Amino acid sequence: MNDLRARIAQIVERDRTLQSKPGGVRGSEVGTDRNPLYAMADPPASGRYPIARGPSVRADGSVHPFEVREQRIAVDDLGLEIVGRGAADPLLLAHLGLKGDPPDRWQDVLFLDTETTGLSGGTGTYVFLIGVAHFAGEELILRQHLLLDLGAERAFIAALKTEIEPFRACASYNGKSFDLPIIRTRFVMAIRSELTIDDSHLDLLHPARRLWRNRFGSTSLRQLEESVLDDGRIADVPGWLIPDAYFHYLRKRDPAIIAPVLEHNARDVISLVRITDRVARAVAAARTGRAPDHAPAAFALARVFEHTGEMDAAFACYESAYYDGDNTLRAKLALAFARHLERRGEVERALRMMETLVELGLGSPRWREQAEARVRRLTRKRWRSALRTAS
Numbered sequence: 001m002n003d004l005r006a007r008i009a010q011i012v013e014r015d016r017t018l019q020s021k022p023g024g025v026r027g028s029e030v031g032t033d034r035n036p037l038y039a040m041a042d043p044p045a046s047g048r049y050p051i052a053r054g055p056s057v058r059a060d061g062s063v064h065p066f067e068v069r070e071q072r073i074a075v076d077d078l079g080l081e082i083v084g085r086g087a088a089d090p091l092l093l094a095h096l097g098l099k100g101d102p103p104d105r106w107q108d109v110l111f112l113d114t115e116t117t118g119l120s121g122g123t124g125t126y127v128f129l130i131g132v133a134h135f136a137g138e139e140l141i142l143r144q145h146l147l148l149d150l151g152a153e154r155a156f157i158a159a160l161k162t163e164i165e166p167f168r169a170c171a172s173y174n175g176k177s178f179d180l181p182i183i184r185t186r187f188v189m190a191i192r193s194e195l196t197i198d199d200s201h202l203d204l205l206h207p208a209r210r211l212w213r214n215r216f217g218s219t220s221l222r223q224l225e226e227s228v229l230d231d232g233r234i235a236d237v238p239g240w241l242i243p244d245a246y247f248h249y250l251r252k253r254d255p256a257i258i259a260p261v262l263e264h265n266a267r268d269v270i271s272l273v274r275i276t277d278r279v280a281r282a283v284a285a286a287r288t289g290r291a292p293d294h295a296p297a298a299f300a301l302a303r304v305f306e307h308t309g310e311m312d313a314a315f316a317c318y319e320s321a322y323y324d325g326d327n328t329l330r331a332k333l334a335l336a337f338a339r340h341l342e343r344r345g346e347v348e349r350a351l352r353m354m355e356t357l358v359e360l361g362l363g364s365p366r367w368r369e370q371a372e373a374r375v376r377r378l379t380r381k382r383w384r385s386a387l388r389t390a391s
Helices: 002-019 090-095 150-164 179-191 205-216 221-227 239-252 255-287 295-308 311-324 327-343 347-359 365-390
Strands: 066-074 109-116 127-136 139-147 169-172 201-203
Touching (some): 066 150, 109 255, 127 179, 139 150, 150 179, 205 255, 239 255, 255 295, 255 311, 295 311, 311 327, 347 365
Parallel strands (some): 169 201
Antiparallel strands (some): 109 127, 127 139
């Protein structure tokens, strides 16, 4: 018992010594799990980021609570053809996954990406870096808001609210599932406010999957940079290391630690803008009859064109997907394609297609029932047409 009392006395005396330092702030080399912003071991000799142990390290009075970094990039340097140029087409925005009222101009869309203190979300996860970009004239303006003191989150979120409020819509990559929910949580917890851009949201993950998942497998931004933009990253900090890198930066205040995270975030936002333009190009090409040469992508576009009421573009994509695809895909799209052929007066062509697929025994029993019903319908329509011609 005496040994325990002695140990407690030593701990109390140590804490008094630490608190007596100038400004009442703990030494920069000391980590603690008592009331910290983050406690962390010193980095190992290997140079890899250390494992974080608890909430975090508060900045001293000489450090600003947050900062905003800005870059201006010419639209021509990004290789954009549609996005950022001219008015925003509401039907095109529907292809880009817009939910909510469409904006009138590309200048009203805010592209964003977040970096957080954890990858699972929840009320204990902070947004410490958010990159936002918008068009102004012939430039893309990228601003990165970096939180330097978790205790100053309220002021940080208030400044971010001022940045976001002027915009009608936002664009993200998987933001519906991650970025926007966590931003909304921080807005509510820090300043008791709601997001103003959540009702009009373009989540580019879904159109990217429609166009490229069957071709490339992965549709992560990094994969699309390599496969679609032909601009892969040579060196990049892995996403799972970013929280530890941030907390290590709070401990050491070495700009070299946070620089790779800032570069990672900037690349994500810029790639989001460029991928948006590539999706828009694919849609514009299909509208002129140049459907994607990859059959699953053409089929996916055809279904969206039907949803937006662009029947000529839908027909071109169905036709391309049918002749370029395998039998499994042909069976999947045949009923819709036959409907388009019938609407265009090409009954004989639709009938031959459906009869061929039925004879091949493709599809599920349910599909074959529907296909045989369509064959009977088309056969009756052909005979009625022949009778009218004969009379």
